[in-house]
Amino acid sequence: MEGSIWMSHKRNGQFRRLKETQTGYTLVEAIIAIAICGFGLTAILGLYGMAIKTEMVSKNIFEQSIEINSMYDEISGSLKEPAAETLSEKVAAVLQSGYPDYRLEEIKSNDEPNLYTIKISHQGPNSREKVFFFKVIWRPS
Structure with a gap:
């Protein structure tokens, strides 16, 4: 057995074994334990990040x-009010009043009567251009 010394002594004509054990950890075992803890902490901190x-x-x-969603609600609300403006003028007015980072790209008429698809783009800071589509019902006056 590693870490222990076995001795034999003769006493009263019989042999008996004495076990002398060594306690504690070796330097290699301590280094391995520290390395395992380090790998574990590295994994946990990586997940935290x-x-x-x-x-x-x-x-x-x-x-x-x-x-x-709030932009869509404002556009839909403005379309319910009767006015002499076109659909693109109404959408542009909403975007200019509260959403300066958004830009009206196009408005398409769908197969259904009075149903339109509005394409709006947004260029955020440090990001690529994002495009959003709204479907609205508008009945021109």
């Missing part, structure tokens, strides 16, 4: 979806 990045992306997506 990834969680922070994911939270930031989720927050941005949530804020933008709220902004898009």
Whole structure:
């Protein structure tokens, strides 16, 4: 057995074994334990960093979806009011009044009467251009 010394002594004509054990850890065992703890901590801290990045992306997506939904509500509300403006003028007025980072790209008429698809783009800071589509019902006066 490693770490212990076996001795035999003769006493009263019989042999008996005495076990002398050594306790404690060797330097190699301590270094291996520290290395294992280091790998574990590195993995945990890596996951923590990834969680922070994911939270930031989720927050941005949530804020933008709220902004898009409120923009859609304002556009839909403005279309219910009778006016002599065209659809593109009404949408442009809503975008200019509260959403300066968004740009009206095009308005298409669908197969259904009075149903239109509005294409709006957004260029955020340090991001690529994002495009959003709204479907609205508008009855010209």
